[in-house]
Amino acid sequence: MPDPLSLARMRASRTVPMPMDQADLQALREAADAAGRRLIEVQAHNGRRHLMLGWPADVDPASALSAAGQEARTATPATLLPLAACLGCCSPNPQAPLYPGQLATERDVITALDRFTRGSVTLGPADEGGGGRWKRALRRLQAAGLLDRSGDGAIRLGPEIAAWGDAEARQLRDRHHDLPGVPGEGQ
């Protein structure tokens, strides 16, 4: 049965708490199905389960846009490299499911980035210094739902990673050893 308000709320908030009642959960699943969407279960920093609105397995935003020659939202290398480091630090085992991965710290990610670039890459204003140039990228990743940061510097993968399809996960597994933060990276 359609429930446009609940689905709109889910989009606006990115995630909503998992309903306690199975009947409520089933109603949400049916509402998502009526809108051509599916529900994705994600995990918050505190371990609580949440729901996010996703696309059916055979519908992929990047393909839907690129197949029609439309502009997809693209990230700059200054954002993609920190994302790669977050994936490497939070999901160090290529055989394990990518999401939810494990907790890492902001320090782990910044150390991995500095080691990976050997301090030779300038991706932000010179006066940001140290890890400052990476922090802006981490903020962007958090805003995009790709990263979940707590106030004490702990990092985990964000809910949008849970929406990645099998193709993305397979590509990532194939190049996992190249991710910054992975033991023996780039070998």
Add this chain to the structure above:
Amino acid sequence: MTARLDALPTARQADILAAVCALDSAHGPVATTAYRALAEPDLREAVRDLLSAAGRVLVPVGKGYTSGYDDQISARLADEGTGVLRPEDRAVLTLVLLLCVAIPRSEGKVPADAPWTHAPPVTRERLVKNTRLNESVITPALQRLDDAGLIIRSGKGGLKPGPQLDRLTPAMSAAIFEELVLLAEPEGILADSIRRRRQTRSAAEIAETSTAQE
């Protein structure tokens, strides 16, 4: 899914889902000609159905479309505080809209029916210089607005309204522009006319509610 969608062949259903996915995910409006489901009126109705089931509507922008929240749904979300910007972010966004849209429109530099994103950029320095908002408030607010796609940076330190504003429905766009007029020139003729129109509308709504309750 919807009855209209279920009645279509699988290939057409895929066309419709691809168009809805593109509308909801794209950085900005998508071209009508790029998607069969947007170009053909019957399929476009099925796109509308699917968006509607998620509380969204098809919004025409130039030669294409985007999707946005249905007006009633967005009012409900705002009432419950879902997806509402922080007060300081609203203040900074208002400044950007005043300087990039309201003033250029009143000067005739931007057509009245131009999309929000069709606006001359304003520099960050001008935002800081001409307001009582502290720079320590403006800088993080601009970062958050940029992250949310509500502003975009253009070359040489300029910024202007971002692609998310194209997702506003015509009614919502008109309401925001009226607010800008009331803010910029509260004693003006246009502001008077907006207030009169709102009073009339409000009285009509009260009368309608009373009739419905009788």
